[in-house]
Amino acid sequence: MNRKRKQEAREKASTRQLIGIEDITGHSLVTPHGELVFFMVKPTNISVLSDSSIGARIYALMNVLKGISDIEMLCLNSRENFEGNKSYLKARMDAEQNPVIRKLLAQDMTALDRMQVQMATAREFLIIIRLRGEKEKDVGPYLSRIEKSLKDQGFTARRAGEADTKRLLGVYYEQNVTTKMYEDYDGERWVILGE
Structure with a gap:
């Protein structure tokens, strides 16, 4: 494809295509490199903990991490x-x-x-699980086991939903921390169906 056609194709591409997202499901972000599932971990204020308590938190996190094969971590500023x-x-x-x-x-x-x-202190900590070719029937129990492992080690964590994923993308790509609800299509909130 010549340069002009590539430029035209790029101009017509959607935002999702430009950043490499195939789909946003109720529980994940689908990319060409695998499906990403986000677990949102509530941070612990370690400034008020003793040295031994901090060591225990580190050990608990190590126990969670060693039980998961494909794991990534992300920290975002969730404020301006x-x-x-x-x-x-x-x-x-x-x-x-x-x-x-x-x-x-x-x-x-x-x-x-x-x-x-x-x-x-307005940070968001995420554990990201990259699913690659797992069978649909195996995904649910695998993700539940990870969530249980986090909670068993004393972390307050939950699986991110579709709205959470859209907000995380807004913060990561646009530094937009003020939008309450993200639309699938620009101007979607103004469309009146049935008229």
Whole structure:
């Protein structure tokens, strides 16, 4: 295929095709490289734990990981990142001649710093299981066994649903942490069926 045809095909491709997603099911993300199942693990605040308790948590996680063959881990910020805004404010402060405006910009920068500190613990931890050619009848028990293993080791975890998967993609690709519901098609919420 020549370059022009490739460019035309790329322009007509959907977002899912561009990022290599074949389907989003109720429990997984289907890609050409396997089906991905996400387990959302609630983080533990280790800053309040003793050294021995932290060691026990690490050992528990090791026990979970050694029982799973195809595992990946992902950590996402589930809140806004203010670095772009702070860079803009710093550049404006450097360029601003009026001391009153500079003081207001500095106050804005301080407010952003406070917000970012308050949200610093807003992380999402995911264990990702990549299914490759497993039989449909074997998948359910396998995933249930993993979820049980996580809970038996003291982790608060649950399998991500379709809405969770869409939100995770929104955070990962777009840094969009404010959208409550993601549509399958742009403008889908405005379509009125039956008229």
